[in-house]
Amino acid sequence: MIRIRDQRDTDAFARLFDYFAPRIKGFLMKSGADATTAEECAQDVLTTLWRKSHQFDPTRASVATWIFTIARNRRIDLLRRDRRPEPEDLPWGPEPEPDQSDVIELQQETARLADALSALPEAQRDLINKAYFSEMSQSEIAKITGLPLGTIKSRIRLALDRLRHAMK
Structure with a gap:
């Protein structure tokens, strides 16, 4: 060698x-x-x-x-x-139009969610907006609001529970 x-x-x-x-x-x-x-x-x-x-x-x-x-x-x-998996065949052309009943159902569900969100207490609605629409972590929300992390978690859990019941 x-x-x-x-x-x-x-x-x-x-x-x-x-x-x-x-x-x-x-x-x-x-x-x-x-x-x-x-x-x-x-x-x-x-x-x-x-x-x-x-x-x-x-x-x-x-x-x-x-x-x-x-x-x-x-x-x-x-x-x-x-x-290593083989890449899947990519579909060509426009995607098929969604079924109109699905579109209407999604619009109705979106309207129900908006109503349920507006019915939440302001403190809970604000936390849901920050967590889900602004995509902030609970730790980030705690820093911005000055609230304890446990309070943030509790309020978000309560808000999600109310939204779940409203959407049924």
Whole structure:
């Protein structure tokens, strides 16, 4: 490995290749790769070894440890690639018009919600507006209003309960 690293010795690389290629392939097959994938990956590992031989440091790892670490990382890359879901087909053209009964039902529900919100006590309505329409966290609301966090949580819970009953 030192001769490959320092002198780019192709004969030394050929010997290293002959020795490690079947061992890497076996290692990858034991970890679940099929024979073809294992062989391609082993070749890729040894190509990486040639390209990155300047990074080999015998004080940090043995040659075998360094090579099998590269193989293990390559196997993890393959697993991640294989588990990546394929993008779904995107629909083309305009979306279909919603059913008119659904539109009317949504409008009626929206009107009921608006009525229920306006019927809430001002303190609760203000907190619901901040939490859900301004998308503020309860901690942020506590800082702005100066109210204790427990009070904020209680008022929001009561307001949501009233809204739930009003929407039934």
